[in-house]
Amino acid sequence: MSLQPSTTTSWQEQVADKRKRLQTLIPPEWTIAPVPDEQVNVLDVPQTCGLLTDRELEITDTPDVTVLLQKLAKAEWSAVEVTTAFSKRAIIAHQVVNCLTEIFIDRALQRAAELDAYLKEHGTVMGPLHGLPVSLKDQFPIKGLETTMGYAAWIGKVAEDDAVLVQLLLRAGAVLFVRTNVPQTLMWGETYNNVFGRTLNPYNRTLTPGGSSGGESALISMHGSPLGVGSDIGGSIRVPSHFCGLYGFKPSSHRMPSYGIVNSLDGQDSIPTAIGPLTVSLSGVIAFVRGILNLEPWRYCPATIPKPWSQDDYSLRNRNGGKNLCFGIMWDEGSVKPHPPILRALTETKNALEAAGHKVIEWKSLRHSEYIAVARSIWLSDGSEDYNSCLTTGEPLINSMVPDADPNDIPAFRIPRQPLTAYQLWQLNKEKKALRKAHLDRWEATAAETGTGRPIDALICPVAPYAAVPHGQTRSSIYTVIWNTLDCPGLVVPVTKVDPAVDTKPVREVFWSEEDRVVYDMYDPEIYKGVPVGVQIVGPTLQEEVVLGVGEVVDAALRSA
Amino acid sequence: MSLQPSTTTSWQEQVADKRKRLQTLIPPEWTIAPVPDEQVNVLDVPQTCGLLTDRELEITDTPDVTVLLQKLAKAEWSAVEVTTAFSKRAIIAHQVVNCLTEIFIDRALQRAAELDAYLKEHGTVMGPLHGLPVSLKDQFPIKGLETTMGYAAWIGKVAEDDAVLVQLLLRAGAVLFVRTNVPQTLMWGETYNNVFGRTLNPYNRTLTPGGSSGGESALISMHGSPLGVGSDIGGSIRVPSHFCGLYGFKPSSHRMPSYGIVNSLDGQDSIPTAIGPLTVSLSGVIAFVRGILNLEPWRYCPATIPKPWSQDDYSLRNRNGGKNLCFGIMWDEGSVKPHPPILRALTETKNALEAAGHKVIEWKSLRHSEYIAVARSIWLSDGSEDYNSCLTTGEPLINSMVPDADPNDIPAFRIPRQPLTAYQLWQLNKEKKALRKAHLDRWEATAAETGTGRPIDALICPVAPYAAVPHGQTRSSIYTVIWNTLDCPGLVVPVTKVDPAVDTKPVREVFWSEEDRVVYDMYDPEIYKGVPVGVQIVGPTLQEEVVLGVGEVVDAALRSA
CATH class of the missing domain: 3.90.1300.10 (Amidase signature (AS) domain)
Incomplete structure (x- = not known):
């Protein structure tokens, strides 16, 4: 990562600038009418807001990832129209539950067009996830894009390389289009940070979508993405999946490729992070795990165990x-x-x-x-040394996920310890x-x-x-x-x-x-x-x-x- | 482990007692005439000492572990006679290169007799290593026996359980009969400690057999054991194999079962110990690795990866x-x-x-x-805290493997660091x-x-x-x-x-x-x-x-x- 330093501006100014830049990535024509705060359940907003066509609703409401993949593979639905549909719905979701941190729909549409051309030229898919829009928790660097992971100090950090999982998803034919919100430090079952604010649960916005992959769970439960990739060190895939009615899978910690991700407590290998999917259907979980394993991730990530997908076990x-x-x-x-x-x-x-x-x-x-x-x-x-190393801008450590909390009111399980x-x-x-x-x-x-x-x-x-x-x-x-x-x-x-x-x-x-x-x-x-x-x-x-x-x-x- | 405390005796007295007890386990009729110090190469002592019969020499000189296993499986050689032959030869080796720390030939012969009876009754072997004498580095606890690992403070530590590998070797039909010497702290490429002294290289006793599995390499190169199990955190299987003309294999660190072993730097999981064989033939390496994996060690050792033996890969x-x-x-x-x-x-x-x-x-x-x-x-x-925790008797830390070294003369790679x-x-x-x-x-x-x-x-x-x-x-x-x-x-x-x-x-x-x-x-x-x-x-x-x-x-x- 190269840091493009923001030098003399305060962290609050940097955050304001980052939010503004994020806002400009939302096409004005995809802006929906404001939904009143009193409407706590926003699951039907994609249907009611009038932005999506019937066909876009049909695509994004498809309840089974395998069906999506089949229709893409048969060119019944083009990658461009599937990407467009999910991109629009993701932007709609973001406006009501604040789930996105990076939006790169331009790249996604270009990629989708390449996939459509590939299918047309070769008569076969590029890989097992051909044309599938996949969202990513804000831990998976993509070359040329920022990865802030909810830290003000990381604003302006532009990735020089794709994370290994990003490389493999692209090889599998996936279309990456958005990244999603996380809690500061990642070590929470909710999703709130000083950069992007709080993500809400589409079933009831007074409730949390869970965390730390809470941007993903909020987005996917609104069908703003058919499948997202999260990480789980203590429940960060499973809790948000449970809170938002999704299928979510935490594999063992060295089964999926982790090399190149950004993380909290990096280097802590005793009880490490596991990477896995959150999605609308069990078929999506299986397509993801099998698809990645069939690409031999251990050839690119040194922490991944060379254990091929076993059809017998499955x-x-x-x-x-x-x-x-x-x-x-x-x-x-x-x-x-x-x-x-x-x-x-x-x-x-x-x-x-x-x-x-x-x-x-x-x-x-x-x-x-x-x-x-x-x-x-x-x-x-580590006595919080890792967290503190990310708070160099003066941004405060978040001690409570309670809205407008007393900053000194720390839940027992978050109280720092001696190193x-x-x-x-x-x-x-x-x-x-x-x-x-x-x-x-x-x-x-x-x-x-x-x-x-x-x-x-x-x-x-x-x-x-x-x-x-x-x-x-x-x-x-x-x-x-x-x-x-x-x-x-x-x-x-x-x-x-x-x-x-x-x-x-x-x-x-x-x-x-x-x-x-x-x-x-x-x-x-x-x-x-x-x-x-x-x-x-x-x-x-x-x-x-x-x-x-x-x-x-x-x-x-x-x-x- | 239960510690049978030696209370008020000095560490030197405890060591003297331990050595005496070890000596009493050598049957007097297996004592050989002293070999003069000037005879540096002792490889032919088993042939020349007159203790082994022609048949015992034929058995122990068998250059291929697979042949040994075949003859055992066909009852051409009984487990009792194979065990007797290797036990005698191990005792001979010990008298010239000082390689053993625990001798339990009585148990081994009883076990061999059970295996012979089993084969007679069932017409088939108990497991893939049926009747094979296997020696163990002094890290693999066996229920009811001491494991000192070269520390005076561990004298009297009697194991309450078998290490997982010991359980699996027994299930595979192996006959365990001796354990072998190690350097104090294990973190050396030689084999010397304050409890058992120094192990010598049978090719030239003025040279080291390597370490830390140097008791194994000295023993096996004299054909006092056809196959032994060592451990390797930095070369401790491979260096002694190289120094003594053996086949030795260090697997990846989580392929063979490590649960229940005693170790240096226990809990250090960043670059951990790997367990593997030292043996007279490549067929022995393969028989060991395949035999253990086929027993599904991951069902008993939580650190072992569930990756079955792949005949396709092999x-x-x-x-x-x-x-x-x-x-x-x-x-x-x-x-x-x-x-x-x-x-x-x-x-x-x-x-x-x-x-x-x-x-x-x-x-x-x-x-x-x-x-x-x-x-x-x-x-x-750890700033040597692990080593120091094992030196509670007043036994000094060994800083050099040089005979009669100045205790303050520490090689650069052994100089302690700040924690x-x-x-x-x-x-x-x-x-x-x-x-x-x-x-x-x-x-x-x-x-x-x-x-x-x-x-x-x-x-x-x-x-x-x-x-x-x-x-x-x-x-x-x-x-x-x-x-x-x-x-x-x-x-x-x-x-x-x-x-x-x-x-x-x-x-x-x-x-x-x-x-x-x-x-x-x-x-x-x-x-x-x-x-x-x-x-x-x-x-x-x-x-x-x-x-x-x-x-x-x-x-x-x-x-x-």
Whole structure:
């Protein structure tokens, strides 16, 4: 990256300039009439604003990424018209939920035209994602464009190279067109920073779309993009997918190519970031993972494990072809009881699986709190030196996601710690290793209960103890962090929506912890009315194909229930 | 581990007691007549001492592990007689080169008898290593036995569990019978500690067998074990294999199961230890790696990548079946020129490969010194806190491997450093990542020169700039550390022996570095006369099967040259 220094201007001036430049990238003819603040649900704005043609609505409302890819491959829809449709819808979404950080539709349309010409000339697609518009979280540098990642100090940082994933997406035939908002430091389950401000949940703008890939989840749930790429160190793909009714997948940390991304806590390799998709359909998750693996990312990213896509694993060949599987179910992690709609989503999933001939057994909570504690100790081991190194402009560190928060009011899980030594970090790595062994042994031991001769084929659990919460109300992402500590792949599948008529608030007087009480007090069915609820499907480390294959089994069971 | 405290006795007394207990495990009837110190080459002692029967000599002299396994599987040789033969020969070796730390032949013979009974009853072997005696570096705990790893403070530490690799070796049918010596701290290319003293090179006892798996290399080169398991963080399998004329293999760091081992710098995961075999034949390397992978070690060790053995990769299916390959050759790493016999071994390998129809192109040195620098900074980042935590008895830290060294005379690469913070360690991880990317791009770029349409199939390079050196003379293991920093698998294949008639000392007046001059000055053909010389075959990260398949091509070319 080369820094084009902004020298003497204040960070506020730099931010104002950046916002202005972003604004100028919105074609004036794509500006919509203002939507009043009182309209909290903005999902129908693309239909009602009058900007999209019927055909553009048909394209962008296509619920299955595979169908999009097929129509593109057959030239039923050209890449230019698909790119135009999603670009317009992305711009519409941005005007109501503030989800974009970089807009480069001109490049995208030029690229789409090249793809159309390629298809016409060769009679075949350029790659498995030919013509598919793909949005990117603001961590994936593209040559010639800025990547600010929500830091004022990074305004003007123009990338000299594409991130490896960007190179591979282009080789796969994707059309990149926008990048999306993140929280400052990335280490939050919401999306707010001093440069671009706050991203809102299209289901209810008083709620957060989650984070840190919250620009993506807001955008995709409005069908402003069919598929986006996020990153997840503690839930940053899965929480926003759950909050916005999407499919989201966090692979194991070294399966997808990370080289060349910008990141928080860069060089922290103990519990690292994983890259994965958020999208409108499970077919999109599979197209992305298979498409990238088939391009042999380990030849370009030194941190990617050379493990080719396994069609056998994906088709559950050694798991009875996906018939009569056995699932574990974890209703809670033992310290914070999920809200009623979360438990209902688990129950519906369990019932659907049993109705489809599968077995579901209880997963007993064991050492989950230790998984959280070790992750937090590792991530905070630099004593915030990484964050501070990005705040050189005088821009303040954001301590709370509450709108107009008292800057000194810091949630417990964000309180800075004293820096550790390298030796102390090594001791944490040893703890992590012992915890991973305990989990692995526990998983293998389920073979005695499954009746299949195998351990459980996957574990079903909450993504969070709540659905999308009001801005500033997210807590530590315990249900997702567990699987980062253990480096297990986790897939989010949407199940239902909060229904105040059935998801009534139970009376509880005994609590498992202070956190349990706080989370209980947050629940009011009217606040969460109508927002989506997903479940998380977890598998063994680096068995991405198994999780996706099992995910299709779960999804099919839910859709036919 | 439970510590059986030795309370008030001094460390010297504890060491004396440990040595005495070790001595009592040698059956008196297996004691041989003393070999005079003047006899520096002791390779023929097993033949001349009169202790082994002709059949025991035939068994232990078997040059190919596959042949041993076949004869065991057919019950031509019983597990008990094979175990007896290698046990006797190990005890003989120990008496002349001091290679053992734990002796448990009673257990081994009982186990061998069980294996014989199993084969008789079932008509089939228990596993792929049925009846094979396997020795272990003193890092692999076995339930009920001590593991001291050369630290006085660890005397009396009795393991409560088998390391995962021990469990899998037993499941594979192996017979474990001895553990072998290491240097204090493990971070040396020689083998000497305060508990067990110094291990000697059977080719010439005035020379080191290398380290840190030097007990293994000394033992196996005397055929006191057909196959042993070592570990390698900077050359600790490859240097001793090279110094003792063995095949030795360092896989990538997360391919073989490490859970449950004891280690130096435990929790240091930036450039971690890799586990692998040292053995008398390439077939032994392959039997070990394939045998362990086929037992799915990732189900028991959370640090092991679930990547099954690939027969396609091993058979070089996508590499023209092993015909007309293209190799890179690295004559030196740019700062230290190897001694004449090392360069001759490379030349002979190149000639043999070309004679067999392969192409060999030059690998240009680029950033090798940086690979070494970052590794050293990472390993020393704890400011020696890990070492010091093991020296609680008052036992001194060994600063030099020179016999009767001045304890204050510390080689440059061992000088302790100030401890780093976790944040500083993260910065080193970033450096490492950038270096791995530079290497990967360099490797891929060779595709333009190979003529095969692929990058080079493997790289041939020195294992060290010298053959086995006099005790105390090893330097930093630059030629091996490179591949630990890059996490590339490296296979050592023996090529030749030092011949003073051809390996004459060249005149050099210009040196690449001070280290280059020091290493040049070390060379005197008479010192190294007759000791073995190997080469190193390096491949891409986690492509162990490719390196082994290519290794067979190289080995066959050398044997038929």
